[in-house]
Amino acid sequence: MSNSTSKVPTIEEEYNGAPPRLQDEATAVRDRLAANRTLPARYTRRRGLQPPPGMTAEAFLAAIAELRAELKGGDDLIQINDDAIDLVDGWYLDKPASTHDAFHVADPENLASSAVIFPRSTEDVQAIVRWANRHTSSSADGKTRGVPLYPISMGRNLGYGGAAPRVAGSVVLDLGRNMHQILSLDGGNASCVVEPGVTYFALYEAVERLNEKNKDTQTPLWIDTPDLGGGSVLGNAVDRGVGYTPYGDHFGNHCGMEIVLPDGSLLRTGMGALPGPDGTDNPAWQSFQHSFGPAVHGLFSQSSLGIVVKMGFHLMPAPPAHQSYCLTFPREDDFAAIVEVIRPLAQQGVLGNIPQLRHVVQELNVTGQSRETFRTKGGSGPLSAEEVHAAAAKLPLGDCSWVFYGTQYGPTQEALQNQLADIYKKFADAIPGTRLVLPEDVPADHYLHSRALVCAGVPVLRELDWLNWVPNGAHLFFSPIAPTRGEDARALHALIADLHKKYQYDLFPTLCVAGREMHYIANIVYDRSDADAKRRAIQLMREMIAACAARGFGEYRTHLLFADQVARTYSWGGQALLKLHETIKDALDPQGVLAPGRNGVWPAAYRGEGWELGVDDVDLNVIGPKKK
Ligand code: EUG
Numbered sequence: 336m337s338n339s340t341s342k343v344p345t346i347e348e349e350y351n352g353a354p355p356r357l358q359d360e361a362t363a364v365r366d367r368l369a370a371n372r373t374l375p376a377r378y379t380r381r382r383g384l385q386p387p388p389g390m391t392a393e394a395f396l397a398a399i400a401e402l403r404a405e406l407k408g409g410d411d412l413i414q415i416n417d418d419a420i421d422l423v424d425g426w427y428l429d430k431p432a433s434t435h436d437a438f439h440v441a442d443p444e445n446l447a448s449s450a451v452i453f454p455r456s457t458e459d460v461q462a463i464v465r466w467a468n469r470h471t472s473s474s475a476d477g478k479t480r481g482v483p484l485y486p487i488s489m490g491r492n493l494g495y496g497g498a499a500p501r502v503a504g505s506v507v508l509d510l511g512r513n514m515h516q517i518l519s520l521d522g523g524n525a526s527c528v529v530e531p532g533v534t535y536f537a538l539y540e541a542v543e544r545l546n547e548k549n550k551d552t553q554t555p556l557w558i559d560t561p562d563l564g565g566g567s568v569l570g571n572a573v574d575r576g577v578g579y580t581p582y583g584d585h586f587g588n589h590c591g592m593e594i595v596l597p598d599g600s601l602l603r604t605g606m607g608a609l610p611g612p613d614g615t616d617n618p619a620w621q622s623f624q625h626s627f628g629p630a631v632h633g634l635f636s637q638s639s640l641g642i643v644v645k646m647g648f649h650l651m652p653a654p655p656a657h658q659s660y661c662l663t664f665p666r667e668d669d670f671a672a673i674v675e676v677i678r679p680l681a682q683q684g685v686l687g688n689i690p691q692l693r694h695v696v697q698e699l700n701v702t703g704q705s706r707e708t709f710r711t712k713g714g715s716g717p718l719s720a721e722e723v724h725a726a727a728a729k730l731p732l733g734d735c736s737w738v739f740y741g742t743q744y745g746p747t748q749e750a751l752q753n754q755l756a757d758i759y760k761k762f763a764d765a766i767p768g769t770r771l772v773l774p775e776d777v778p779a780d781h782y783l784h785s786r787a788l789v790c791a792g793v794p795v796l797r798e799l800d801w802l803n804w805v806p807n808g809a810h811l812f813f814s815p816i817a818p819t820r821g822e823d824a825r826a827l828h829a830l831i832a833d834l835h836k837k838y839q840y841d842l843f844p845t846l847c848v849a850g851r852e853m854h855y856i857a858n859i860v861y862d863r864s865d866a867d868a869k870r871r872a873i874q875l876m877r878e879m880i881a882a883c884a885a886r887g888f889g890e891y892r893t894h895l896l897f898a899d900q901v902a903r904t905y906s907w908g909g910q911a912l913l914k915l916h917e918t919i920k921d922a923l924d925p926q927g928v929l930a931p932g933r934n935g936v937w938p939a940a941y942r943g944e945g946w947e948l949g950v951d952d953v954d955l956n957v958i959g960p961k962k963k
Contacts, residue, residue, distance in 0.1 A: 920936050
């Protein structure tokens with residue numbers, strides 16, 4: 336619980352806590368966010384317990400009582416979200432509200448769950464899935480469906496829906512609380528196996544201990560972390576999240592999963608499908624991602640086809656030397672040229688990692704100060720370009736328009752200096768006014784130091800500072816993919832910038848640029864207490880999704896409430912992809928118990944009732960089937 340007089344617990348005290356090295360920083364970040372909150376810390380429910388759709392509260396509570404008896408776990412294993420359980424947004428390192436979306440974009444009760452279950456084991460998860468299939472109700476047109484379950488790992492998918500289920504009244508399976516063991520850490524194979532509740536913070540600490548133990552005999556290992564370290568390693572990977580070392584493709588670097596299928600049976604992917612001798616795990620389970628026959632592992636990422644309870648990952652042997660740096664570019668319209676320089680460098684493997692290209696406005700918000708701190712011209716709404724540049728001029732990087740944050744890895748510092756000189760020259764030749772900035776050139780609290788840690792696999796908390804931009808800060812990510820090409824970059828950026836202007840939002844573009852594609856991440860930061868700001872954020876998302884799709888740009892991931900719209904933009908061949916997703920969903924989960932609606936895929940027992948939210952759905956305070 337947030338309590339501004341107490342320290343954030345450490346990871347030794349609570350599995351969801353902060354690493355000891357970041358305890359004071361975490362406490363300060365939390366208290367700063369709390370000071371910017373004008374909303375009450377908790378909201379009382381107005382709608383009371385929301386049972387699963389089609390089930391009465393009585394039938395639901397009777398089913399829960401049966402499960403409670405079956406699990407023999409006592410009261411700690413199941414929380415019923417009735418009037419006794421307030422909605423608490425909390426903050427990032429609290430166990431984020433598994434009652435609703437802590438970063439609600441509409442009424443927080445619109446995505447409220449009916450109950451939260453905290454399974455202790457794979458067997459518990461199997462029992463819960465079988466229970467959900469036994470307790471059926473009827474859809475409006477008479478189709479049989481089970482209790483909707485919504486599995487989360489840490490529930491920290493903030494900006495994409497957090498811990499909230501897509502169908503209000505679903506039962507959240509909070510896997511993290513009781514399933515947070517690192518099941519294996521194999522220095523020789525450079526791999527690990529984790530449960531859903533293992534955070535980047537926790538895995539980092541464990542790998543550091545292993546490195547210390549083996550320091551005389553083995554190259555140290557790195558993990559790969561996204562921008563924030565509190566998330567689940569497994570959860571982020573199944574959502575196809577991104578990190579910044581050479582192992583930054585999290586799903587791509589997984590190796591082997593154990594999965595509870597929607598009928599409660601168990602599956603192992605990869606070499607784990609072949610039993611090891613005498614009941615052991617297959618010796619190559621964390622060595623080879625594939626098995627034999629049609630590949631199925633992809634079916635379990637961004638999906639509702641199974642609950643991943645164990646997942647293996649490769650770990651990167653630390654390079655002897657690494658060097659982070661930034662390059663600054665003076666003009667707004669240098670953007671396309673920057674992207675053109677990155678493409679060949681990334682394709683040739685000259686760039687060491689997935690760099691971030693950020694607009695200079697992020698130099699402002701990552702200081703953790705509010706927008707009003709930088710306002711000089713009066714008024715309200717987004718800062719003007721003049722205000723942004725005037726403020727940037729006073730910050731360590733000075734005035735510029737774009738900042739490239741890169742990292743090189745290599746055998747020696749000398750080799751890295753040569754690489755840096757080559758990279759700088761490529762940019763400077765194409766873009767007049769390019770400047771190179773090294774960590775020693777900026778103060779200790781500059782963001783470059785935080786990036787340098789992330790790019791060396793050290794998880795941090797720094798990116799939360801964005802949220803102070805407005806009071807009650809929350810955010811939504813808009814995350815389209817575009818080819819790494821100047822003209823596409825320019826077109827995409829123009830579409831997004833125009834719509835931000837129309838809906839009066841500051842535009843915060845961060846691009847993660849690879850050799851052939853780039854993830855354009857626009858972070859929409861809004862005030863959770865401001866109903867008008869929320870409505871504008873929703874309209875902005877809806878119009879960006881539609882306008883980008885019309886130009887061929889589609890999202891790699893999205894918030895729950897926009898998933899239907901995004902899924903339906905992938906419409907080639909008469910919605911061939913969505914049709915296949917539905918066919919597979921119906922075959923594996925005929926009663927639709929697992930995460931109905933997740934990523935836009937609705938089970939047969941929900942289709943045709945009007946659950947899907949489309950471009951015109953802007954009022955999201957109450958969501959549910961629309962009468963046809
Ligand atoms: C970020 C990157 C992401 C994402 C959300 C946020 C980075 C923000 C590449 O994917 O999905 C600074």
